Amino acid sequence: MRVATLGSHSSLQILHGLKMEGLETAVITEKSRESFYRQFGFIDHVLSYQEPDQAVDLLNSAGDVIVPHGSLIEHIGLAKASKLKDKSIFGTRNLFQWESNQKRKMNLLRSAKIKVPKEFESPDDVDRRVIVKLPGAKGGKGYFLAEGKEEVRKGLERLRSIGLIKDEKEVLIQEYIVGVPMYFQFFRSVIRNRVEITGMDIRYESNVDGLRRLGKVDGVNPTFVVVGNIPVVARESLLPEIMNYAESFTTVVDQIVGPRMIGPFCLETVVTDEMEIVSFEFSGRIVAGTNLYVYGSPYSWLYWNEPMSVGRRIGRELKEAQERGKLQEVLT
Amino acid sequence: MRVATLGSHSSLQILHGLKMEGLETAVITEKSRESFYRQFGFIDHVLSYQEPDQAVDLLNSAGDVIVPHGSLIEHIGLAKASKLKDKSIFGTRNLFQWESNQKRKMNLLRSAKIKVPKEFESPDDVDRRVIVKLPGAKGGKGYFLAEGKEEVRKGLERLRSIGLIKDEKEVLIQEYIVGVPMYFQFFRSVIRNRVEITGMDIRYESNVDGLRRLGKVDGVNPTFVVVGNIPVVARESLLPEIMNYAESFTTVVDQIVGPRMIGPFCLETVVTDEMEIVSFEFSGRIVAGTNLYVYGSPYSWLYWNEPMSVGRRIGRELKEAQERGKLQEVLT
Amino acid sequence: MRVATLGSHSSLQILHGLKMEGLETAVITEKSRESFYRQFGFIDHVLSYQEPDQAVDLLNSAGDVIVPHGSLIEHIGLAKASKLKDKSIFGTRNLFQWESNQKRKMNLLRSAKIKVPKEFESPDDVDRRVIVKLPGAKGGKGYFLAEGKEEVRKGLERLRSIGLIKDEKEVLIQEYIVGVPMYFQFFRSVIRNRVEITGMDIRYESNVDGLRRLGKVDGVNPTFVVVGNIPVVARESLLPEIMNYAESFTTVVDQIVGPRMIGPFCLETVVTDEMEIVSFEFSGRIVAGTNLYVYGSPYSWLYWNEPMSVGRRIGRELKEAQERGKLQEVLT
Structure with a gap:
């Protein structure tokens, strides 16, 4: 192969x-x-x-x-x-369509009964602090924070003027959840019929993760371009809930997207100081944060007595599928 | 067993x-x-x-x-x-009592001649920036920073009003040391008669570690609920001093708490820009930051030619104790 | 040996x-x-x-x-x-001289066609946000940020008054690049005639990485004393460019410094939100950030099917050099 x-x-x-x-x-x-x-x-x-x-x-x-x-x-x-x-x-081809539309993505999470931030259809509806996101997986380019409708409108105007968007309908306006970002990585094994936690990370974003050193700087707006990833582990008491999320997500993909959730995915979340886990996005395939764990993560070692990156886990699934004559079940 | x-x-x-x-x-x-x-x-x-x-x-x-x-x-x-x-x-049962009382904890550190922040008995004594901590290991819930006595009083009033404390005598008012937090993890082996550095971490706290992205936000106070841990290594020149702290700590537990310090513990510190290590707390048992090192840490590899988590280190100590007929020395 | x-x-x-x-x-x-x-x-x-x-x-x-x-x-x-x-x-002895002079260091990077921040000869020339650095590898002690010439002058005056510098000619005044710091670690193998990425890290600096929790604090200036290191991986699309930088750097050391670049080095960079990699410094020998990877890094595992710290990599190079009768080529 x-x-x-x-x-x-x-x-x-x-x-x-x-x-x-x-x-x-x-x-x-x-x-x-x-x-x-x-x-x-x-x-x-x-x-x-x-x-x-x-x-x-x-x-x-x-x-x-x-x-x-x-x-x-x-x-x-x-x-x-x-x-x-x-x-x-290797993966769920149909998810490509869902991933290309952020509103559809959020609806899929809602179907899985995963907590998500409130969404605003139009700048006029905004009544709180929000984050405005551009379509596609552009590494956070153009994302901005706004405190209410007026700031949303100004930000959208700016994006239009520099050509990053054509129409304000393209963007996703999401409630900004106060808490800390945490990205939970999973692997849905069709062959072993289980979901594994493969790791966690925090994104390292330019320039926002550098700006903190200066405090507020006149004339410099925070930007959210992902340039790297930092490892993290979660409080153990968060794990049962996030595992419920992950299993519920795979069930919903099986049912709504079809034919089934295959292989790696990620729930991008904010964890609040009330220990609520709120997911503001998902990735239906491998995420770059798994690059931290070429020799296995603190979680993969709980499942495997050998170094198991997500890359290797994909290889293992392919091999086990082939051995059992089930290769067609993990390919779309 | x-x-x-x-x-x-x-x-x-x-x-x-x-x-x-x-x-x-x-x-x-x-x-x-x-x-x-x-x-x-x-x-x-x-x-x-x-x-x-x-x-x-x-x-x-x-x-x-x-x-x-x-x-x-x-x-x-x-x-x-x-x-x-x-x-x-497996561990020092008597330490449970000490850990339940933050003032007693700080006195134990002082007995070990470990540098600690100044402590204030009453809000009236406060003459600088302080952090106010609630009793028990509640993951930082309710902790707040204050710039002088007036802010301390207001903060305590708020905690009382939401029922987190009954009496201001419950809290610990500590000088806030400007520097960076660093959590040093150790294992005191009774069987091998030595103290090992098993790892280090930084706590990942909601919402304070998310707020930095927004700068000061009106109406949102920083909170310090630990939701995860991030790996870190320390400048090597800090290690001899922190090892002295750790050995001194075990000696003091042996003498004052008794019968002896057994197994994992942690010194929670701030490292200043003068390279001073100031401990503002300790944990007399395994800490969650060790979850980073399921396959060993950059420090455990210096002692062991095999993957050695703190969990496994506990198992190793139990086995070695049993083999030498000394199981009673590591149990209380 | x-x-x-x-x-x-x-x-x-x-x-x-x-x-x-x-x-x-x-x-x-x-x-x-x-x-x-x-x-x-x-x-x-x-x-x-x-x-x-x-x-x-x-x-x-x-x-x-x-x-x-x-x-x-x-x-x-x-x-x-x-x-x-x-x-x-083991290493390039001649680089000691270059490393002792920050202006010479920056010129070496320029010779390798590596993007670097603009440099200002005198406070009078400063027309933007800059960082002012002291001579020698003092772990960031005394470094300060300034917004224009007036702040630079005040900062230098303060350093003189506390005796950290004698003359303003000693310092390096560099444009402050807005982005995130990222430290790329390499190993130039003379024996295998190749450059390996051995890892990456972010420096953990006191007090600046603690201050973010307080926002702007009256009377406390950020300081940049390195007390530890945090692991990170970079977006894969940054790697081909940084590898070009690294190879170009070794070529320039071979030619200008001589006799050749031997063993570990590091390019200290800022990555902007336009994905530009700007190097503000280099280290011509092992950096402390490699201490994270005593059991190998996410990058070393791509080259070696065994745990390979930079320390071990040095040992491997020495052994291979000796076996091939080329020990003199890696010693200066």
């Missing part, structure tokens, strides 16, 4: 883990990064493209199985991603 | 580590969390209770040895904890 | 790693820390001095090879470091 992914996001971890499971690996990358990926011995094939258009064809020819991640959709686009050959994706 | 603990705080790490040492494990948990704990293969027995009252009986019947942690006392209460059967606790 | 280092900074990691590679280890330490270092089984020889003057003689007699780190130069001084016997240092 040859497995391919796009050279970005979490591809090093994925390919490293797949190789630990004995699979053949391929990376598809833009020409300028080819030499970077060639230095790693666990990548069997480095295939490069000059034009982004060629990425889909390369993916289709390079791998029996493709592992998607956040950059895959962003780089090649939703329409083109749908051209990846049938039964080639 | 069957070892039991309460399902919370650091129980996953403890039970996982005990099992790595070949011990039989049991968790006592409230009914609603039973299914959560059942998913982990390293827990031999999951015993659940409907009423908190039943926890002590279950602990007494489930284990030859009980490993206490921060939630154990908080959940079952100090009076009931004293009903745990004699010579069943 | 007996390898020695000074007892501070990253010596535990270095000596632990060397011992894993089967080398004989020695630590040179001031008398008061002798008992601290004696507790670790991987240190074969603990040699202590009463007077700092004796450190160089002890280093010369204790080891065939000396591993330098940030504290070595700071403790024994640049002039005395040059008295370490010829061909005894």
Whole structure:
């Protein structure tokens, strides 16, 4: 079985883990990064493209199985991603559509009875502190905080003027929950019929995580571009609740999105000082925060007596699926 | 030997580590969390209770040895904890009494000649920036900062009005040391007659660690509820001093508290920009920050050529004690 | 081969790693820390001095090879470091001179075509937000931020008045790049002819990383004394660029400093919200942030199927050099 992914996001971890499971690996990358990926011995094939258009064809020819991640959709686009050959994706292909629409995403969380922040249809409805988010997984680019409707309107005007949005309908206006961000990573194993906590992280965001050092700075607005991830563990008493969330989420994906939730996902949350866990987003595939745990996380060690990154966990699932003649159940 | 603990705080790490040492494990948990704990293969027995009252009986019947942690006392209460059967606790039972009284705790640190913040008996004495702390290990709930006596009085009034305290004598008013928090974790091995640094962490606190992103927010006060832990290592030149603190602490517990300091403890400190280490609290048992190091910490690897969590370290100490006929020396 | 280092900074990691590679280890330490270092089984020889003057003689007699780190130069001084016997240092001895002069350091980065902040010769030239840095690797002591020339002048006056500097020509006045700090650690292997990413960290600085909890506090200025390190991973799409920086850096050291870049180094950077990586400093030897990765980092696991700290990596390079008769190529 040859497995391919796009050279970005979490591809090093994925390919490293797949190789630990004995699979053949391929990376598809833009020409300028080819030499970077060639230095790693666990990548069997480095295939490069000059034009982004060629990425889909390369993916289709390079791998029996493709592992998607956040950059895959962003780089090649939703329409083109749908051209990846049938039964080639390890994961839930249908979720791509849901992930491209933040309002639909939030509704899916609501269906799973997961606590979510209040949402505002229009700037006029805003009656509290909110965060305004742009469509797509752009690493937080353009996100801004606002204290009421007037600040929302001004912020949207600014985004329009610099061309980041065309229409205010594109954005998601969410209540800003006061608490701390915490990103819970899971793996839904179809083969073992269980959900595992694979790790947790905090995003490291430019410039907001640098600004704190200066206090309020005149003329500099906080921005939320994710440039890295920091490891964290959660208070153990939060775990049973977040596991309930995760299991409920997979049930809802099985039922509403279909055919089933496959492999890694993440619940992006804020934990309040009342110990409430409020999810403001999900990712229906591997997140970059798992890159922290190439040799396993404090949670993966509870399930496995061997180093188990999420990349390797994907490889393990593929292998176990194949051994049991169930490969079709983890591919879409 | 069957070892039991309460399902919370650091129980996953403890039970996982005990099992790595070949011990039989049991968790006592409230009914609603039973299914959560059942998913982990390293827990031999999951015993659940409907009423908190039943926890002590279950602990007494489930284990030859009980490993206490921060939630154990908080959940079952100090009076009931004293009903745990004699010579069943791995750790220093007498410290429970000291830990329940913050002023007594600080005096113990002073006896060990560890630098501590100035303490104020009454709001009237306050002449600087202070932090006001509530009794018990409540994860920082209700803690507040104040700039002088007037703010202390107002804060206490608020805590009384919402029922968090009855009397201002309950709280600890401590000088707020400007610097960075750093939590140093240790293990006192009675069997090997040494103190080991097992790790370090920074607490991740809601909402204060989220608020930094907004700067000062009108109408939102910082709160200090610990919801997670972040790994950290210390400048190596801090280690000889903190080791002196730790050894001095064990000596003082041996002499004043008795019969001896057994197993894990933590010195909660602030490190100033003059590289002074000031301890504002201690924990006389395992802390949740050790959950970061299920596969060992940057410090445990210096002592052991194998993955050594604090949970496993407890198991190792129990095994070595038993092999040498010294089990009674590590149980109280 | 007996390898020695000074007892501070990253010596535990270095000596632990060397011992894993089967080398004989020695630590040179001031008398008061002798008992601290004696507790670790991987240190074969603990040699202590009463007077700092004796450190160089002890280093010369204790080891065939000396591993330098940030504290070595700071403790024994640049002039005395040059008295370490010829061909005894694992690393690029000539870089000591460059590292002692921050302006020269920045010029070396510029030669490697690495993006750097704008620099100001005199307070009078300052036209933006800057950070003012003191000479030497003093852990950030005395560093301050200023918004324009007037604040720079006041800050320098304060440093003079407390004796931290004599002359304003000593300091480096750098544009303050808004973004987040990220420290990229590398290892240049002469033997394997490649550059490896060995890890990343964020510095944990007193008091600035504590102050964020209070917001702006009257009368307390932020200070930047490094007291610890926190692990982080970077967005994968940053890696090809930072690898280019690292390779370009080694080429420039080979050519300009000579004889060649040997072993560990670090590019200290700020990553902006436009994903620009701006380097404001480098370290031409092991940095303390590598202490996080005594059992390997998320990056070292991509190169090695075994735990590989930077300390161990040094040991591996020494061994491989010796086996191939190339020891002289990694010593200066």
